[in-house]
Amino acid sequence: MTVIYDRVALIGLGLIAGSMSHAIREKGLAREVVGFARSAGTREVARDIGLCDRITDCAPDAVADADLVVLAVPVGAMGPVAAEIAPHLKPGATVTDVGSVKQSVIDAVAPHIPAGVHFVPGHPLAGTEHSGPRAGFASLFQNRWWLLTPLPDTDPAAAARLSDLVRAMGAKTDTMEPAHHDLVLAVTSHAPHLIAYTMVGVADHLRRVTDEEVIQYSAAGFRDFTRIAASDPTMWRDVFLHNKEATLDILGRFTEELFVLQRAIRMGDGQQLFDYFTRTRAIRRGIIEAGQDTAAPDFGRVSPAR
Numbered sequence: 622m623t624v625i626y627d628r629v630a631l632i633g634l635g636l637i638a639g640s641m642s643h644a645i646r647e648k649g650l651a652r653e654v655v656g657f658a659r660s661a662g663t664r665e666v667a668r669d670i671g672l673c674d675r676i677t678d679c680a681p682d683a684v685a686d687a688d689l690v691v692l693a694v695p696v697g698a699m700g701p702v703a704a705e706i707a708p709h710l711k712p713g714a715t716v717t718d719v720g721s722v723k724q725s726v727i728d729a730v731a732p733h734i735p736a737g738v739h740f741v742p743g744h745p746l747a748g749t750e751h752s753g754p755r756a757g758f759a760s761l762f763q764n765r766w767w768l769l770t771p772l773p774d775t776d777p778a779a780a781a782r783l784s785d786l787v788r789a790m791g792a793k794t795d796t797m798e799p800a801h802h803d804l805v806l807a808v809t810s811h812a813p814h815l816i817a818y819t820m821v822g823v824a825d826h827l828r829r830v831t832d833e834e835v836i837q838y839s840a841a842g843f844r845d846f847t848r849i850a851a852s853d854p855t856m857w858r859d860v861f862l863h864n865k866e867a868t869l870d871i872l873g874r875f876t877e878e879l880f881v882l883q884r885a886i887r888m889g890d891g892q893q894l895f896d897y898f899t900r901t902r903a904i905r906r907g908i909i910e911a912g913q914d915t916a917a918p919d920f921g922r923v924s925p926a927r
C-alpha cells in the first residue's frame with residue numbers, strides 16, 4: 622500500500638485510535654504513528670503492547686510535525702484537547718476527530734483550529750462494547766461506513782486525502798451535514814443504546830431475575846442488549862449530553878410507538894402486532910442484503926475486554 626500521511630498522531634488511545642493504529646501500520650499507510658493518552662496507565666499498556674511506533678507523555682509533542690492528527694477522546698473532551706494541541710499544529714496539517722456526535726464537536730473544536738490547518742470532522746460507524754488500548758483490532762473498519770462532515774470552507778484536497786486513508790483502512794466513506802448526521806445517528810445508534818441500557822436496568826431491578834435466572838436463562842435477545850449496555854459509560858454519557866435534542870426527539874417517537882404496541886397487546890390486536898413485526902423484519906433483511914451486518918457478537922472473540 623502507499624503511504625498517505627508521513628506522520629499520524631493519535632490523541633486518546635482507546636478502541637478507535639488503537640484500531641486505526643493497527644490498520645495503518647499493518648497496511649503501511651503512514652511512515653510513523655505517534656500516540657498520546659492522558660493517563661500514564663494507558664500509555665504504559667500502549668507501550669507494552671507496541672500499539673504505536675512511538676508513545677509520548679505530552680500531547681503537544683505528539684502533534685508536532687504530524688500531517689494528520691486524530692482526536693479519539695470522548696466527545697466532551699474534544700474541545701479542551703483541541704485547545705491544548707492547537708498552538709503546536711504544523712501548518713498544512715489536517716485535524717480530524719472520530720466522535721459519535723458531530724455538531725457539538727465541530728462547535729467545540731473548530732474555533733481552536735489555526736488558519737492554515739484543515740479540520741475535517743469524521744465518524745467511523747464501527748465499534749464494539751470494549752474500550753481502552755487493548756480493545757483495538759485492524760479489521761474493525763472493514764466494510765463499515767466512515768462518515769465525514771466537512772465544513773463549508775473545508776479544503777476539498779484535505780478531505781479527499783483523509784477519505785483515501787479511511788478507504789485504505791477498509792471502510793467506505795460518505796459525506797453528510799453535521800446536524801443531519803446527528804439525527805440519523807440518534808435513530809440508528811444513540812437511542813438504541815439508551816434503550817439497551819434501560820432494558821438491562823429493568824432486569825437489574827427485578828432482583829429475582831438478576832440473582833440467577835438472568836444469567837442462567839439469558840436468551841439471545843437479552844444477551845444482545847447486555848452487550849450493548851456494557852459499552853463505555855464515559856463515552857455514552859458524553860454522546861447523550863452532546864446530542865440531546867435529536868436523541869430526545871427520537872426517544873419521544875419511540876415512546877409513542879411503544880404505547881401503540883402496548884395498546885395492541887392489551888386489546889389483543891394480533892393483526893396490528895403481526896403487521897408491525899412484518900414491517901420491521903423487512904428492515905432487518907434490507908440491512909443484511911446491504912452487507913451492513915457484521916455479526917457484532919464475534920468482536921468479543923477478536924478483542925478481549927480489558
Ligand SMILES: NC(=O)c1ccc[n+]([C@@H]2O[C@H](COP(=O)([O-])OP(=O)(O)OC[C@H]3O[C@@H](n4cnc5c(N)ncnc54)[C@H](O)[C@@H]3O)[C@@H](O)[C@H]2O)c1
Nearest residue numbers: 633634635636637693694695696698720721748749752753
Ligand atoms: N466505541 C465505539 O463504538 C465508537 C465508535 C465510533 C466512534 N467512537 C467515538 O470515538 C471516540 C473514542 O472512543 P473509544 O471507543 O475509542 O473510547 P475509549 O474509551 O476506548 O478511548 C478513549 C481514550 O480517550 C482518553 N480520554 C478520556 N477522557 C479524556 C480526556 N478528558 N482528555 C484526554 N483524553 C481522554 C482515554 O484515556 C482513552 O485513551 C469517542 O468520541 C467515541 O464517541 C466510538
Ligand SMILES: O=C(O)C(=O)C[C@]1(C(=O)O)C=C[C@@H](O)C=C1
Nearest residue numbers: 721745746747748749750810917
Ligand atoms: O457495535 C457496537 O458495539 C456499537 O455500538 C458501535 C456503534 C454503533 O452504534 O453502531 C456505536 C457508536 C458509534 O459511534 C459507532 C458505532
